[in-house]
Amino acid sequence: MALHPARYWHRLNDGRLQCDLCPRDCRLHEGQRGACFVRQQVDGQMMLTTYGRSSGFCIDPIEKKPLNHFHPGTSVLSFGTAGCNLACKFCQNWDISKSRDMDRLMDSASPTDIADAAVRHGCRSVAFTYNDPVIFAEYAIDTAKACRERGIASVAVTAGYMHAEPRRDFYAHMDAANVDLKAFTEDFYIHQTGAHLAPVLDTLLYLRHETTVWLEITTLLIPGLNDSDQELTALSRWVANELGPDVPIHFTAFHPDYKLNTLPPTPPATLTRARRIALDAGLKHVYTGNVHDVDGGTTHCAACGLALIERDWHRILAYRLDPQGACPGCGQRLAGRFGSGVGTFGARRVPVHIRSYSSGQSSC
Template sequence: MTGGEAGAAYPARYWHRVDDERIQCDLCPRECRLHDGQRGFCFVRMASEGRLVLTTYGRSSGFCIDPIEKKPLAHFYPGTSVLSFGTAGCNLGCRFCQNWDITKSREMDRLMDQAAPEQLATAALDHGCRSVAFTYNDPVIFAEYALDVAQACRSRGVATVAVTAGYVNPGAREDFFAGMDAANVDLKGFTEEFYVRQTGAHLATVLDTLTYLKHETDVWFELTTLLIPGHNDSDAEITAMCRWIREELGPDVPHHFSAFHPDHRMRDVDRTPAQTLVRARRIALDEGLHFVYTGNVVNRDGEVTACPTCGTRLIERDWYDLVAYRLTADGRCPGCRTRLPGRFGPTAGNFGRKRIPVRLGS
C-alpha cells in the first residue's frame, strides 16, 4: 500500500458492484449497499463516482501519548508509552458507548489533526513511544489508513496496536491483523441477544475473529469486557464466557473486566459497583483463566500479574504505574523460570500514568 493525501477521499478496498448499480462494502458483516453519494453505517466509507472511498484517511480526532496499560494491555511491553489516535465513526451501534462523541460523530470538521503514515511513525520515535495504537474508535473502519501507518511503523521498528471490537469480514480480517503486533478486542457480552439489542452486531463474528487471532496469527491479544449492571453481568453469562475463552483460546489470554459509567443512550443505568468486577474476576479465575484484571475501579489484586505456576507476584501496578517488576530479562518468573505469555523487553518502561496530548502535521 502507499500513502494518500491527508483528508482526501481515499480509494477504499473491500467492495464490489452489485446488479442494481449500488456499491457493496465488504469490510464488515454489515455489507452496506450504497448508491452514489451514500455513506455506510460507519459514516466514513462512501460510494463516490462508481467506487468506494474512505473519507477520513490521514485525519484524526486527536493524538495523545498514553501508557500502554490504558489500552488496556498488561502483557505487551509493560510501562512503555504508546502514541494513540483515532478518527471518527464506528461500525457498531453500542448504546453504552463510552467514546460516543467520537464514534458517533457525523461532523468531519472535528477531524482537525492530520498526519501522513510516515509522520506518525516519526512522531512515535521522536516521543520515545514503543508503539502506535489505533483506538478511541474502531480502526477496522479506517483499515486502509491503519495499514499504511502500520507499514510505516514496522519499517521504523515501532509496534502497532489495534483496539477493536473485532467486527470484520474474512478477507479484510486477514489483511488488517497482518499489520498489527498486538490487539485488545472488546468481547462486549456473551449472548446474541445482548449483541443484537445493545450493539446492533452479532456475537458469532467476534468469536470467529478471536479464534482466528489465536490459531492463525502471532498477534498478541488481550480481551476487555465492560460489565453493565443488569445487562451482561450475571454469573451465568460471565461463567459461559470464561469457559469458552479457556476452551477455545486457552487460559493464557488476559481478560480485563472494566466498569461502566452512564453515558450515551444508557444514562439511566447505574455505574458498575467495584464488587461486580471482583466477582467477575473470581469467576474467571475459578474457570481456569490465568490472567484476569479489573479496570476503572480501585482493586489492587486486579492489577497484579502473578506467575501461573508458582504464584509469585511478577508485576504489580497502581492504576497505570508499575510499582514492581520482577521478570527476568528473558520474560520469566525468577523463581520457577516459567515464561510469562506476552511481549516483554529486557526491562520494563517507566512512563507511568501520564497522558500527553500532542499535535502533528501542519
C-alpha cells in the same frame, strides 16, 4: 474531506456498491455512506473519507489500551478518526465514534508522519483506538507498515467486527490487539450494539490460532445487562477452552454514558466477582479495570503464584520479571511480549500535535 480509494467492496447489478469490510454488508447508492459513516460511494467508487485525518493524538501508557502483557510501562501514541461500524448504546467514546461531524477531525497526518512522531516521542508502539480501526483499515494498515519500518509496534483496539479477507490483511500488520468482547449473548449484541456475536468470536479464534498477534480481551460489565454469573461463567469457559488459559481478560467498570446514562455505574464488587468466576474457570490472567484495585491489576506467575507485576490502575508499582520475561522464583516464562524490561512512562496522558513534515504544515 480526505477521500482515499477503499478496498473490500464489489459492484451490484443495480449500480450500488456493497462494502465487504464488515458483516453489515452496506449497499450504497451514489453519494450514500455506510453505517460507519466514513465509507462512501463517490463517482462510482468506494472511498474512505477519513484517510490521513484524526480526532487527535495522545501519548498513553500501554496499560490504558488495556494491554498488561505487551511491553509493560511503555508509551503508546494513540489516535482515532470518526465513526464506527457498531451502534453501542453504552459507548464511552461516543463523541468520536458516533460523530457525523468531519470538522472534529482537526489533525492531519500521513502514515509516515505518525511513525516519525512515535520515534521522536520515544513511543514503543502506535495504537489505533478511540474509534474502531476496522472502519479506517486502509489508513491503519499503511500506518502500521510505516511504523514497522521504524521498529515501532502497532496495536489495534477493536470490537473485532469484520469479514475474513480484510481481517487477514489487517492483522498481518498488527503486533497486538485488545478485542472488546462486549458480552456473551446474541441478545445483547443485537439490542445493545446492533451487531452479532459470532463474527467477534471468529476474530478471536483467528487471532489466537492463526496469527502471532498478541491478544488480550476486554469486557465492560454493565449492571443488569451482561454481568450475571451464568453469562460470565460461559464467557470465561469459552475463552479458557477455545483460546487458552493464558489469554488475559480485563473486566472493566461501566460509567453511565450516551444512551445508557440512567444506569448505575458498575460496583467494584461486580468486578471482583467476575474476576473470581474467570479464575475458577481456569483463566490465569484476569484483571479489573477503571478502578483502583491492586489485587485486580497484579500479574501473577501462572506456575508458582508469585506477584510479577503489581499495578494500580495504569501505574506499575513493582516489576519482578527477569530480562527474558520469566518468573525469578520458578523460571516459568510469562505469556506476552516483554522485551528487555519494564518501561518508565508511568500513568501520564500527554496530548501531542503531529507535524506534517512532508507538507511543511503543522496540525495544531
